[in-house]
Amino acid sequence: MEEDPFEKIQTKALEERVPLSVHIDLTYLCNLRCAxxxxxxxxxxxxxxxxxxxxxxxxxxxxxxxxxLSGGEILTREDFFEVxxxxxxxNFSLRLLTNGILVDEAIVAKIASLHPELVSVxxxxxxxxxxxRITGQVGSLDRTLSAVKLLRDKEIKVKISVxxxxxxxxxxxxxHAFAMGVGAEFQIDARxxxxxxxxxxxxxxxxxxxxxxxxxxxxxxYEDESxxxxxxxxxxxxxxxxCGAGHMSCYISPYGDVYPCVQLPxxxxxxxxxxxxxIWTTSPQLLDFRSLTVQDLxxxxxxxxxxxxxxxxxxxYVERGDLKLPSSEACREAKIMKELSRKRR
Numbered sequence: 001m002e003e004d005p006f007e008k009i010q011t012k013a014l015e016e017r018v019p020l021s022v023h024i025d026l027t028y029l030c031n032l033r034c035a036x037x038x039x040x041x042x043x044x045x046x047x048x049x050x051x052x053x054x055x056x057x058x059x060x061x062x063x064x065x066x067x068x069l070s071g072g073e074i075l076t077r078e079d080f081f082e083v084x085x086x087x088x089x090x091n092f093s094l095r096l097l098t099n100g101i102l103v104d105e106a107i108v109a110k111i112a113s114l115h116p117e118l119v120s121v122x123x124x125x126x127x128x129x130x131x132x133r134i135t136g137q138v139g140s141l142d143r144t145l146s147a148v149k150l151l152r153d154k155e156i157k158v159k160i161s162v163x164x165x166x167x168x169x170x171x172x173x174x175x176h177a178f179a180m181g182v183g184a185e186f187q188i189d190a191r192x193x194x195x196x197x198x199x200x201x202x203x204x205x206x207x208x209x210x211x212x213x214x215x216x217x218x219x220x221x222y223e224d225e226s227x228x229x230x231x232x233x234x235x236x237x238x239x240x241x242x243c244g245a246g247h248m249s250c251y252i253s254p255y256g257d258v259y260p261c262v263q264l265p266x267x268x269x270x271x272x273x274x275x276x277x278x279i280w281t282t283s284p285q286l287l288d289f290r291s292l293t294v295q296d297l298x299x300x301x302x303x304x305x306x307x308x309x310x311x312x313x314x315x316x317y318v319e320r321g322d323l324k325l326p327s328s329e330a331c332r333e334a335k336i337m338k339e340l341s342r343k344r345r
Contacts, residue, residue, distance in 0.1 A: 013063075013248040019280060021066040021249040022059055023262050026052065026083065028072040028254055031101050033136035036165055036205050039072065040197040046254040049079040051272070053086050055252065058276040060090045066117075070097035072254070081110050093117045100147030101140060108150045118185075119151055120159045125171035126178060134167050145178075152182045159185040164215055165192060165205035176220045188221050191329060194318050196265060206329070213336050242297065242313045246289045250280070260289050263314030266323075292323060300326050305334035308341065 013020040028041040047055070059067070067087050074080050075098055087094055094116045103111075111119065123144060125131040131141040151158050160179040162172050172188055179186040190212055192202045207215070215221055241247060246260030246268075253259070256271035258279050268286040269279035279286065292313070294301050300311060303326070315327040 010248065014244065018063040018248060019250055020064065022064050022252060023068040023070065024252045025070050025072060025254050026074050027077050029076045030072045031076060032099055032140060035134050036163055036192045036202045038193050038195050038202060040195050044255045047256050049082050052083050055271055055276065056087055056090055062276060062280060065093055066095060067092040068095040068097065074098055075102040084114055088114050100144040103147035103150060105150060108154055112154045112156060118157050118159055120161055121148055122161045123175050124162060125168045126174040127171060130168050130171055148182060159187055161187045164188060164190040164207060166207055169207050169211045190215055216336050217340055240293045242292060242294055242311055246286055261314050263312065264317055266317065297324050305331065305338055308337035309334040
């Protein structure tokens, strides 16, 4: 079978160490107070529009193709469209992540003019009492649903994401039905992580084993991707590297800090002090991270659950403070995937 063109691009990006995809959080300011949010803002000035534009110029030179703009809430920045328009002038493929609260017809028209590849919106339940409890704002569901409909009316590609927690464990089937009804993509996940300062309050929202089993056995969990096949002896392996983070993608915080991934708070340098090219090619932290192989993850690579595991070294790091030590949450998922595999055979 001929290799998919996008896979060819990814392979070349990995071989030549090109930052193909970069996620930029423009702000940590948000108009919601979601119960599971991991972001804890620092007392530090966020990047100005001119600073972000300068970073985008550097990324264009570095060969970046995909730019994801997120937050916080991107639309709380008055200069958001100035920044986003500049990203499009530089020919980036643009992905936007928003809660939709501030989206109206005028905003949708501006978003449409950007021709984004995708706009991602989170909906936690079709029941306002559940969704609004999670977001901490009464009326938030109605405004988010309105935003999705306005975006789809303009034929803008939308992805609806659901983080499944104790509060909304019974809600995702109706969110899925809504997504299908408006022609949106659908993504679901149950990984709730520590806060960026180590705070553990979100962990109380993790669903129990029975609920996780139900979720992982539901076909809608894999709406936009094929379900993993743990029966395949190659499943769960990542060749020599755990993932593409730091090799062909990275994350930039609102303060200009560069990390391998939004899920991995391993600071590799600051763009107010050094150029992106210097950080990307010479950062000791990033070079050390890139040297990590699957075989270095001794407990994971030798584990009987490895072929069933959705390995994430970022999750390892935030949970255990060590890239090489396994995440209890990933292990919990892997145990269930193994059981599901046995039942399918």
